[in-house]
Amino acid sequence: MDINARIAARVSALRQERGMSLDALATKCNVSRSMISLIERGQSSATAVILEKLATGLGVLLSSLFEDQQPQANPLIRHRDQPEWRDPQSKYLRRDISPPNTQSPIRIVEVLFPAGARVAYETAAREIRVQQQIWMLDGSIDVTVGTTQYALDTGDCLAFPLNQPTAFHNPHSKQARYAVVLSTDAPTT
Template sequence: MQDPAKHLSKTLKAIRKDRGWSLDAAAAATGVSKAMLGQIERGESSPTTATLWKLATGFQVSVTSLMEPLPPGAEKTLIRDAEALRHLPGDSGMAVAPLFPFEPRFGFEYMELTFHPGYKRLSEPHEVGVVEYITVISGEMEIFTDDNWQPLKTGMSIRFRGDAPHGYRNRGDEKAVVMTIIHYPTRR
């Protein structure tokens, strides 16, 4: 997040110009007076949430896009090798390769997990609203969710609530490798 006022004024004007709208046209579309629109664009006024709402709906954009400067820049290409990142935390039986850690602007983390034969773990519910994605890359495993164990073969994916009791286990005799996305709602 940054200073919102400057961002708001700039993007608002940019959007309007992009559509070729005059202040009058924008006023008609949003229900906000053109005088106020001009002041906001010039940074002389900081609108209330009510008018912010009118602006967003009138322009058909999200409130977020008006408030949060989206690309915090520095969008560099990143390359990760799971082989190099993989490590065994504490108890083991499982290895984790944190490919792309959580970043607020994306809202999720992305990693590779390896479950060795016999591994089993029941996880406490996370923060409310968390959603987990799992794709089985090799081997087979089972996910506990909605009160039963769900078998997943290679190539299968599952999406389930992370804020409910859930678990992972590998009852096969070869290791299971999965890709995991954990999406957090509230921090976005």
């Protein structure tokens, strides 16, 4: 399934599972009703910022929006089967490493972050507690958590609760590559 079609189906299914109308989700996550409708119909390539707002409003991790809805019996996911998605605004590429639909509270995502790119997630408090670690595999980026900025270089690892606005910026001339490891108190879907 095309990744945008997968996102469309997943947002719609999660919203319906929670008994939320388009208006209710729009109000909860501060995304317009029309944008949510376009995303659910697969007629819009939403940015990472919009998808993060939707995920927070639906009470799931961003990575949950990229998962196939089918139950996963196999705890192994091959590299070729790991879904990739490119943010249409910043052009960063994310690849979900973890096998989908497992009941593990841990998710791993690999990110290729272009030189000069910037993404700022406005979301803060969540219904479930989420811990996040950013492990720099190659290159350097600046990460701002709340009002504190961290300069990360290859090999560095930053751990923080995902409960305040977070921004990623690559002010350098070289692409950066990092892993995001997320842990929750409960299953992520």
